[in-house]
Amino acid sequence: MTKSVAFGRKLQHTTPQDISLQSGPPAISIRNLGLSYGGHKVLKNINFEARAGKITALVGPSGCGKSSLLSVVNRLSDLQACKVEGEVFIAEDNILHSAVNVLKLRRRIGMVFQKPSPFPMSIRENLLFPLREYGVKGDQLEKTLEDNLRLVGLWDEVKTRLNDSALVLSGGQQQRLCFARCLSLNPKVLLLDEPCSALDPRSTQIIEALIWHLRESHTILMVTHNLAQARRLADDVAVCCLSDGVGSIVESGKTAQVFDFPAHPVTAEYLGFETAEVRSSD
Amino acid sequence: MYRHKVDIKFVGLLRLLVMLAACIVLLIFGFLLTEAWPFLFSEHGGQLFTDAVWHPTTGQYNLVPVILGTLYTTIGAVSVAVPFALATAIFCQFYAPRWFGRLYTSVMEVLAGIPSVVYGFWGLVVLVPLVASWQGSGASLLTGILVLSLMILPTGTLLAIAALKQVPSEWIQGSYALGLSRWATIKNIALPASGHGMLNALLLQSTRAIGETMAVLMVCGNSTLFPFGLFEPVRTLSANIALEMAYAMEMHRAALYSSALVLMVMVFILLFLNQFQNRLESTANGKS
Numbered sequence: 001m002t003k004s005v006a007f008g009r010k011l012q013h014t015t016p017q018d019i020s021l022q023s024g025p026p027a028i029s030i031r032n033l034g035l036s037y038g039g040h041k042v043l044k045n046i047n048f049e050a051r052a053g054k055i056t057a058l059v060g061p062s063g064c065g066k067s068s069l070l071s072v073v074n075r076l077s078d079l080q081a082c083k084v085e086g087e088v089f090i091a092e093d094n095i096l097h098s099a100v101n102v103l104k105l106r107r108r109i110g111m112v113f114q115k116p117s118p119f120p121m122s123i124r125e126n127l128l129f130p131l132r133e134y135g136v137k138g139d140q141l142e143k144t145l146e147d148n149l150r151l152v153g154l155w156d157e158v159k160t161r162l163n164d165s166a167l168v169l170s171g172g173q174q175q176r177l178c179f180a181r182c183l184s185l186n187p188k189v190l191l192l193d194e195p196c197s198a199l200d201p202r203s204t205q206i207i208e209a210l211i212w213h214l215r216e217s218h219t220i221l222m223v224t225h226n227l228a229q230a231r232r233l234a235d236d237v238a239v240c241c242l243s244d245g246v247g248s249i250v251e252s253g254k255t256a257q258v259f260d261f262p263a264h265p266v267t268a269e270y271l272g273f274e275t276a277e278v279r280s281s282d
Numbered sequence: 283m284y285r286h287k288v289d290i291k292f293v294g295l296l297r298l299l300v301m302l303a304a305c306i307v308l309l310i311f312g313f314l315l316t317e318a319w320p321f322l323f324s325e326h327g328g329q330l331f332t333d334a335v336w337h338p339t340t341g342q343y344n345l346v347p348v349i350l351g352t353l354y355t356t357i358g359a360v361s362v363a364v365p366f367a368l369a370t371a372i373f374c375q376f377y378a379p380r381w382f383g384r385l386y387t388s389v390m391e392v393l394a395g396i397p398s399v400v401y402g403f404w405g406l407v408v409l410v411p412l413v414a415s416w417q418g419s420g421a422s423l424l425t426g427i428l429v430l431s432l433m434i435l436p437t438g439t440l441l442a443i444a445a446l447k448q449v450p451s452e453w454i455q456g457s458y459a460l461g462l463s464r465w466a467t468i469k470n471i472a473l474p475a476s477g478h479g480m481l482n483a484l485l486l487q488s489t490r491a492i493g494e495t496m497a498v499l500m501v502c503g504n505s506t507l508f509p510f511g512l513f514e515p516v517r518t519l520s521a522n523i524a525l526e527m528a529y530a531m532e533m534h535r536a537a538l539y540s541s542a543l544v545l546m547v548m549v550f551i552l553l554f555l556n557q558f559q560n561r562l563e564s565t566a567n568g569k570s
Contacts, residue, residue: 076459081380107461117452120475129470130460178456185460 025188025219026091027052028073033086035068035077041246042068046086048238048252055211055220057230057255060240061270065247066223067114069240070191073221074109075102090189107134110187110218114194116174118166118181123158126166126177127184134185148180152210172203179210190214192222196229208233227271231259239267314543321536322543330540336506336517338526338534345541347508351423351516352548354509355498356491358427363435364484371442376464376472387443393436402497405429410501418513421503426516429497434487441486445479446472478563485556489549495520519545 033046043065050056058066071077072084075095087094095105118126127145136144145162149155154176158169166177175195182190192211196204211220211233224230230237237259238252243266251264262268285293321327326343333344374383409428414420449472457467473480495518503515504525517525519541530538 074459076455079455079458103461103463105461106459111459113452113456113459115452117450117456119453119456119471130457130462133462133466133470182460 025053025217027089028056028189028219028221029087029089030069030073031087031089033069033072033084033088035065035072035082035084037080037082042082043247046247046249048249049236050219050221051236052219053216054235055215055222055233056236056238057234058221058223058238058240059225059227059230059270060247061242062225064240064242066240067193069247070111070193070221070223072096073189073191074106074111075100076106076111078102107185108187109189109191110182110185111191112175112178112182112193112195114197116171116178116198118169118174118177120165120167122163123166123169123177124162127181130181131184144184148184149177151183151213152176152180153206154180170203172199172206175199175203175207176210179207183214188218190218190220190222192220192224194223194225197225204229227259231255239264239270241266241270311546314539314546317539318536318543321533321540324533326533326537330537330544336522338530338537341533343537345519345537345544347506348517348519348522348541349544351502351509352492352518352520352545354423354516355426355430355502355518356488358423359430359434359491360484360488362427362431363438363487366431366435367438367442367483368480370439371446372468372472374439374443375446376468383443387440390436390439394440398433398494398497399500401429401433402500405497405501413513416513419503419515421501421515422513423502423509423516424512426498426502426518427512429501430491430494433494433497434491437490438483438487441483442476442480445476445483448479449475478559481559482556485552485559489552492548492552493520493545494518495524499524519548 028050030046030048030050033043034041035043046069048056058069060066068077068082071080073088073090073095077084084096086096088096090109093100119129121129124145127148128141131141131144146155146159149158154173157173158164166174169177175198179195195211196207199207208229211222214220215235222230222234234255236253237255238249239258239262240247241250243250251258251262251267253263258267259271262271321343326341329343330345333342335342336344336348370386374386378386405425405428409425410420412420413422413425453471453475454467457471462470498518499521502517502521504517504521505515506517506522507514509516523538523542523545526534527538
């Protein structure tokens with residue numbers, strides 16, 4: 001039996017509560033990953049590690065395939081007509097193996113998107129309906145609702161209007177609700193696809209504080225265009241760049257090392273240019 | 283706001299065309315009312331609902347069996363077509379390979395373009411004998427319902443697919459990212475979010491079914507008696523007009539215009555419900 005089959009089976013009888021009882025956050029190891037859409041290669045030779053319980057920022061210019069890379073880690077890429085090569089290990093299991101139970105995998109790997117996307121239902125139902133689908137019942141539902149809304153700092157703002165539509169919340173509140181929805185399933189890995197890019201500075205600050213709070217208990221892989229944000233939050237950085245129209249990781253390592261002493265000329269050019277721009281805009 | 287002279291002229295032209303189009307509806311309504319007036323506002327007017335039967339040659343004008351025939355065929359056809367349209371749309375949008383979805387959509391578009399007389403002819407030579415071999419004469423309410431449901435199914439399916447496609451992809455993706463199955467996503471996200479479009483499709487198909495003439499005329503048996511069962515012949519309002527207008531004179535003719543007016547009012551009610559539902563939806567969205 002391959003390791004990935006074991007991973008799939010391990011998850012088969014778990015509930016969101018069981019997952020929280022499992023050991024700490026796992027490391028993610030991406031090896032020789034390639035991705036192509038209809039014969040057109042988008043990513044090639046992707047190799048890097050996201051350390052367990054750390055924040056790894058994935059930075060790089062637009063269109064270099066960062067978000068596509070993220071979608072491979074929870075197999076959302078399966079929904080698109082694309083071909084994935086290589087291996088993605090979470091802990092010791094290759095999640096790209098065909099025998100892996102994808103639904104259970106996604107439950108273990110939370111994802112928050114660039115655009116806040118609460119479902120068109122009440123604030124309460126946004127959190128409760130996924131839990132109900134997983135068989136959580138009774139008082140546990142309300143407890144999970146309150147715990148997770150408190151965790152993201154939203155409880156005091158919405159506790160009196162839990163039955164209102166989630167679409168009436170502000171952008172920042174909606175994004176925090178999406179975090180709460182994702183965290184209510186107790187994932188150990190979080191994939192964040194530019195979670196602050198559509199938010200105002202105040203909301204960005206709150207979300208950043210939340211991401212910082214979630215590190216250590218989660219392995220976080222975050223795509224960001226904001227180099228200052230990557231520097232503030234990330235333990236490690238992987239730089240993705242385009243070469244001949246195909247994205248690849250040109251450099252990865254500890255944040256301070258990559259930012260202060262980039263080893264690759266492409267990284268130096270990208271970071272130098274962007275940093276200068278950020279500083280001038282500040 | 284500054285507007286260029288060309289814009290002003292163009293907007294003026296558009297307004298004129300819009301008003302002309304709106305006037306056509308008013309003219310049709312006015313024409314029907316004028317023609318039906320001698321019947322509706324004479325001593326015969328009440329007969330539409332009180333006479334024993336529809337038998338114009340003996341001066342009896344009970345339209346209730348025909349109105350019921352119209353309602354039964356419409357409600358029956360919509361009830362049969364909706365589950366199929368919904369199931370097909372869900373399959374094409376969420377389960378079928380993309381090439382199959384595209385192919386199926388094309389087939390539905392072709393089916394939607396087939397003239398109603400072809401459906402009626404098929405019903406007459408295939409369905410009527412089939413139903414007759416089961417019970418009755420074959421030309422019945424059931425046959426009408428089946429033919430009509432087949433006729434509204436293609437457009438209903440296309441509208442249902444369009445409604446599902448309008449659900450924002452981030453909601454669907456967000457649901458999948460939570461590890462929810464396709465069915466959980468369809469049940470909790472896609473169907474509630476597309477409900478407005480689905481209801482629109484339902485009402486539009488109901489208006490089509492209510493006004494369909496040729497096919498139902500060919501397969502329904504056209505009896506003007508009260509229909510008491512699925513295997514009994516019925517006549518619809520539109521078939522009634524098509525069958526009798528050619529030889530109708532004086533009061534009979536005015537009675538037929540009255541039945542056309544009733545048909546038009548039924549269609550208006552459905553369109554009004556559609557508009558009302560649209561308004562409710564946009565008010566709810568505005569609040570959001």
